[in-house]
Amino acid sequence: MTRTESRIDHSSRQATDDTTSERAAAQPRLITLILLSALAVLPVNMILPSLPKISAAFHADFALVNLSVAGFSIVTAFLEAIGGAISDRFGRRPVVLTALATFIVASIGCVLAPTIGVFLLCRMMQACIGPCYSVALVIIKETSDERRAASKFGYLAMGWALAPMVGPLFGGSLDELFGWRASFVALAIFGIAAFLLSLRELKVSKAPASAGRGNYLASYTLLLRSARFWAYTLCMACSMGVLYIFLGGAPLTVSDALGGSSAKLGFYMGLVPAGFILGSYLAGRYGARIPLGTILVIARLLTCIGLSIGLALSLSGMTEVLALFGPCIFVGIGNGLTMPAANSGAMSVRSDIVGTAAGLAAAMRISGGALIGSISGLFIARSPTIHMLFALMLASAVFALVAALWAAILDRHLSKPS
Template sequence: MSSTDRTPPTILTLILLTGVSILSLNMFVPSLVNIAVDLDADYALVSLSIAGYLAVTAVLQIVIGPLSDRYGRRPVLLGAIVLFTVASLGCLLAETVWVFLFFRLLQGAIVAGGALSRVVVRDMVPPKQAASLLGYIAMAMAVAPMLGPMVGGALDELFGWRSSFLVFALVGIALFGLTWIDLGETNPNPSQTFRSQVRSYPVLLRSRRFWGYAGCMAFSTGAFFAFIAGAPLVATALFQISPGMLGLYVGSITGGFVLGSYGAARFAKDFELETMMLAGRVVACTGLTVGLLLFAAGLEHELALFGCTIFVGLGNGITMPSANVGAMSVRSDLAGTASGLAGALTMAAGAVLTWMAGAVVTEETGAMTLLGLMFATSFLGLLCAWWVRAPDRQASSREAS
């Protein structure tokens, strides 16, 4: 490996790697109907390109992390980008729905961009500084899910649905070149064999701290997924909000996340990881408590609903960078494995909370049920953050005595 291969990447490269991994999820969503018509397939079958993609990325994160611990971050990222580019071309040229779905699921390899960008940051700098950098990356990352469907819809309208996958392929080629030039290997001590690596796993899996960090991540994100699944129904049934205003209101939680991520970027270097996690959870729970009290008092208004849920986004933005870094810091030699496992748990929790919100939030149960579900999930995240902090407090007490 040459000396340039060991050069750490710029933050722009990490932002782009993360952003593309998010864009690949939803940029083509406005084209689902047209894809079904063009490939002569049921819409429900074509929609597996979303649900199946999420399932594949959850599994891949479990695999990608250990591979990066064994072989290094750079080769795994480069390989993932190649697979993504080839898969994008496959979707572009697909003539049947089954070929399209095969290559669409293969596109899930790009999840390595988001998963390993976090690991690369942790490789480069100490934990507090890593949390700060992840805050800046999260701010830019939050823009991707808002812009993706807009860009995809415009491309479909101008050039047809296949144009989105042509853009994916071109972006993949450019991203490969950028990663090859800018992202050197940041894992200084890759494991020698998978056997030696596997022998280290029980230490990670038995770690109270790892499960506390991972649980905080999963429950924090779970509240967001519950909101996305339940808020449109509640807002439409209670307040008859127009689709345009609904989009603005639903997007407000992302605005809160951007603001919270800025707070993490600004202050994470000055506070312990666990303090930032707790602060974010308190912010989220406080906002939801206010919302529950307002609706319990009969003050049902759209601003009461979406005003309090903004605090969930704000709290998540504060919490997530530190929780991510904490999970990866339990065992530095298993940072990739920890990131992948925590990411998979987060996606699994999101899937469960999405299902729960769809099952329990109805026109009859209304806002109180949605806010209650979000509060319960956010409070579980608070308990996980406190659970991580407790061993440190106990250790300090023993040292003082």
């Protein structure tokens, strides 16, 4: 090898090493992203136990106060759609820091609110924290290959699922000890901690070159024209639809089997989030080894099999509690496996607008699942039976399976050499 070739080879290796080191340095710790994603969903239902006291404190109708939960979810879905696109244009760090700063101010505003109107306004402002979950997904996607990203998404989803489980318990305990405002004080403190942590660990990164020149509508159009994006997103929406049907229908259809005990109902309904955490762990453990399409199909088959067993048991007249709730564990396991893989697939459609894809997919997942849950609620209200609940969940699960098969077929065609 000549001296010139040696110099060129050395320079090439050094450039590669510098790029790798720069990429590693720009990657925050996974635990930071898990905490960020958990904080994005913790405020959703942490205040549920405090709603009656909030209603009494402001002398407001309970239905109006309940907007602090339903309205929060609607605003979150909207902000998810635009938050990712903004992060494509201005970078991930500014979006996260702005969202956290707004969240802190809004949380303090909820504590100090003199009227129900001001309280609800500040509560809606708290929804600015929502896009932090999508941005956390994007950061992982940009610093990992596709399969490793799906694996890390699994661990991220564990924190995302655990927060809503412990949120009501934590919020209720604070309410019991210090009053309803204590929950918002705690959220403000969490927000400050997350802000300082993000300020330290999220490095300044350049937005994609094409993002600055394009416009948001064009980015959405590119994604909505992609069959792969639709396949992954519909799979997530229908999978969330199964969960929403269960959450809305179980109290109405299964309460009698539990003797009307709310405590027992809450315990057994917790089996689904527990299954989600297990599924997310499995996705984190094996997501880097198995193709995304295969994971999706396996996940949706598990859910369909579990719900088919539940439907068969309910039609046979089985009224044992575990016979009713046991099959529903597969809803959680299936969704825990589905979300990391489907998110990774949706964000791989266009490498130049990853943030837009993450935000739009999240918005479609939330709104699509809520729509399915609402429509199913009409059927359950007319026929509040256990087998109706299982039949509706199974129908949504089958649509999710079809979307998963579609995604797997599209991925296989894409991977074939042309």
